[in-house]
Amino acid sequence: MNNPIRPDAVLVQAxxxxxxSFAHLHDLAAAAGQTGWKAWAYPVSVDLLLVAAWRRLRSDGPSRLAWCWFLVALVASLGANVATAGFLDLAHPPGWLRFGVAGWPALAFLGGTLLAHSPTPHQASVDRVPEPEPVTATRAPEPAPEPEPLPLAEPPAALPEAAPAPDVEAPAALVAHARRLADDHQARTGIPIDRDTLRSRLGVPAPMADAITAQLT
Structure with a gap:
């Protein structure tokens, strides 16, 4: 069911x-020499510019452009209403009134064009193409410095002749372990391992160390 049309006091007042306001603008334009359809076009131009500026303010938020043209149209509308209240002799309008009415179409055209085609802040942020980030040339890693050659180790001094080993028999596993320690010592220091060092590494008594040293040599 269609709702019945009910009169709205606010709408009637508007x-x-x-x-x-339309009639006052028409009378002012006609008094300034704009006769015929031109006098009827002036009220439409002023009211449309006022509505366009107000819509821009409501939809896109406050901006200097919209406020500027809203105030221009409001001053034109209020000025026309006040001028027709007897403050001016419309039978003999002044020159500045004729000048303002004649220049209004160009001014209204400029305002309407700017309001229709100026980008909103949202559109400006969307249309803005992000600038490409500067490409920084990656520097190739410098080659690692070559290791300096180690100085040649002096030839190892001859081991002192071992005293005749006592009659001690070293286990084969212990001898194999001692050989690994001797080889490691030779590789690290460049000299053969001596008896005292081998003894301290193995933790064996002196006779056992002598027997193992004799087997290593």
């Missing part, structure tokens, strides 16, 4: 105020 229609009455708009009709009065």
């Amino acid at each position: 229609v009455i105020a708009g009709a009065l």
Whole structure:
């Protein structure tokens, strides 16, 4: 079911105020020499610019452009209403009034064009193409410095002749372990391992160390 049309007091008031303002603008334009359809076009131009600026303010938020043209259209509308209240002799309008009415179409055209085609802050942020990040040349890693050659080790001094080993028999596993220690010592220091060092590494008594040293040599 269609809802019945109910009169709205605010809407009725807006229609009455708009009709009065429209008539005042028409009378002012006609008094300034704009006759015929031109006098009727002036109220439409002023009211449309006022509505366009207000819509821009409501939809896109406050901006200097929208506020500027809203105030221009508001001053034109209020000026026309006040001028027709007897403050001016419309039978003999002054020159500045004729000048303003004649220049209004160009001014309204400029305002309407700027309001229609100026990008909003949201559109400006969307249309802005992000600038490419500067490409920084990656520096190739410098080659690691070659290790300096180790100085040649002096030839190892001859081991002192071992005293005749006592009659001690070293286990084969212990001898194999001692050989690994001797080889490691030779590789690290460049000299053969001596008896005292071998003894301390193995933790064996002196006779056992002598027997193992004799087997290593």
